[in-house]
């Protein structure tokens with residue numbers, strides 16, 4: 673299966689310049705409807721929190737204080753695997769050929785922000801949470817419903833990917849992790865002259881961001897309206913395990929390597 677879009681050279685240029693690019697109207701309704709339906713069937717019954725080390729994870733994470741991440745797998749979420757392999761990966765390869773020669777699946781997360789009770793996911797940079805060297809990630813983000821500023825859309829600090837590695841903090845409280853000695857992202861990136869954009873989207877749209885780009889989502893303030901966001905992260909270079917404090921992403925529990933060993937194996941397939 674392939675995605676029938678034309679190559680657009682401005683996509684790569686925008687990603688290089690801003691650290692993020694929004695691809696509009698790229699995903700067919702039929703696949704997004706299947707993914708949403710399968711999520712709706714799986715979500716109420718999924719209670720598993722332990723993490724297998726022999727296959728890729730699908731993390732379900734509700735943005736409500738005190739909620740634990742729940743763990744699913746692609747054999748119970750086949751439409752999501754089809755979305756990734758049949759739509760996301762071909763689109764990335766077509767629009768960003770220079771950056772996608774090597775795409776290794778790192779993790780897949782569905783962030784749920786229920787109306788009124790969800791909270792802010794503070795400014796962060798994905799790679800700050802990854803124990804990898806080199807630490808080059810491309811992430812894709814797709815909403816399951818229309819997102820607006822009031823409904824927990826993604827906000828990005830344009831050009832922040834050029835400012836290097838920052839420290840990791842608790843995403844809900846902004847509290848610095850123990851032994852974190854790297855410079856933190858400022859509370860408001862506008863204070864250092866960066867422009868911030870809010871990406872309002874439909875489920876046919878797809879964001880692509882560099883792993884160094886700063887981003888956050890506000891609460892979903894609309895009663896009776898939930899907001900699901902799918903994030904799929906790819907490593908674009910062969911990387912070795914390089915642990916340091918403050919790197920608690922769920923996939924790190926799938927790594928049984930000594931520092932300096934190459935990240936490879938069944939949880940992290942090459943696509």
Ligand SMILES: O=C(O)CCC(=O)C(=O)O
Nearest residue numbers: 783793798813889901903
């Ligand atoms: O979906 C969200 O609210 C946040 C997603 C995010 O920050 C990420 O994918 O890194």
